[in-house]
Amino acid sequence: MSEELREDLSQIIAELEKKCGQNPNSVMAVHHLGLVYMKAGRVDEAITCLEKALEIDDLSHESMINLGAIYFGQGNVAKAQELNERAIASQPESAQAHANLGLIWQQQNELDKALASYEKAVQYDPKLITVWLNLASVLTMKGEDDRAVESSQKAIDIDPDSPLAHNNMAVALYFKKNIKKAVHHMNRAKELGYSVDPNFEARLNEQLA
Template identity: 55%
Template sequence: MTEAPKTADLGAVIDELEKVVAEKPNNVMARHHLGLVYRQVGRIDEAIAQLEKAIELDNQSMESMINLGAIFFDRGDTDRALELNRQALAISPDMAEAHVNIGLIRQHRGEVDQAIECYSRAVQIDPKLLTAWINLTSAYTMVEEDDKAVDAARQAVTLEPDSAMARNNLAVALYFKGAYQESWKNMDKARELGYSVDSRFVDALKAKLS
């Protein structure tokens, strides 16, 4: 997903992008980035308007579709989010990020088996996509596929050893597999990396180790 410009003065970035859009209304990338920055500062309706305009100007603008879908997902409009990610996939069927996003929507709706299919497709396309492995771990855990959950979690940690979420997911997956010592080690690493581990999980793990 394209990120908004990294700067402490987002107001200046907005001013500059608004100037570009005013002077060149058909500049798709300017509208796209303006939408991202508007989202970053919480001007959501304006973000939607800019991203929608970017798509109107360029119906192949997959990044705008993906980012607009993320906004609608955050708003709870999973139908619109799903539609936008499907639009992106219609343009590029091997867009791994869109498969992950559709999986997340499916998982959010309780359609976990379908979510697993989406995440699995994403890692086939891009084996190094960390979010796909992290979400796949969570989905496998939900359906009590503990061995597969651990395997997916290990892939995530291998890709990014300092990912706090990957470490926490591995800890949870190992817990359900009964590997409590290794679970504690990874849970502790997740906390060290800044993850806010659920206190109920910590207590449950302590009980197993006592």
């Protein structure tokens, strides 16, 4: 973090701390202070603020989402799952909560549950490229290669310069035995800076020869 950004964050934190002191029951002020603490790397203080926001309003959807993200990053999967399920209960059409829950299920190798959560996420927000990327990975693991290609294409449509989207497409096409197109997307992923698995690259080039 640059010194300039650190100074800017310190100033914002001071202003928000003052607002929270003046109005300690303001969910918005407490929540925003928590977010800035997160950005500043002050994780424990961020947790305290977001927990406080939920004490003030137990339906504070964004506080659940952000607090869940912190706990997931810390490896507290159970707490992250609980918070995202609460977020979905309060707002069933929350694409981000469904996306986060999908990632939690995927980490636990619960692929069917991950797939269901990701599908709900893109149903509510079809522009979430990370979800299409994760969907492609899960579908490949499940052997649903046609759908993996479709999901990879969705990601490429959203961001044609996404290296991961092109790599995912290469993998999906490899399993569909479309080697020529797979090599094309692999090379595009490399051009965009992706570190392609050398073993995968060798297999592709071997089959192309």
